[in-house]
Amino acid sequence: MLPSDFDLDAFLAQPLMAHLATASEAGPRDSPVWFLWEDGAIWLVGNTCAVGIVQFDLARGLLRHVGIRGVGAVERLDHDRLKRLLRRYLGDDETAWNRDFNASVIDRLELMIRIQPTSILARDQSYFSNVSPRGAGRT
DSSP states (O other), rough: OBBBOHHHHHTSSSOOOOOEEOOOOOOOEEEEEEEEEETTTTESSSOOOOEEEEEETTTEEEEEEHHHHHHEEEEEEOHHHHHHHHHHOOOGGGSSOOOOHHHGGGGGGGEEEEEEEEEEEEEEGGGGGGTTTTTTTOO
């Protein structure tokens, strides 16, 4: 793993959106996806890929990026892992989750993608803003 500008595990523990890049017959596609960072791997639903995860907060002046390249493997759907992934974004109270979303998306899931990183790049690019930690004191 390459050196990180910040705590990678703390960053990936946040409910951020990842971008899944895949190939298709119609050409390359980039889709925002939810993910779970667990056991040193990215877990999501999708295809073979590279993943980019970005945290952007203009008010706080944050722009952090993690790029992960690795080997994707299709695995059986692990319902416990899926619940941990969904709770990151939808909250712990499953009764509050949208029923239509459950029926049309969650209940239809059949597999997960595990991306075992071959390289990880974590960059703090917050210097674009005068209010950012890296831009503090700039005029």
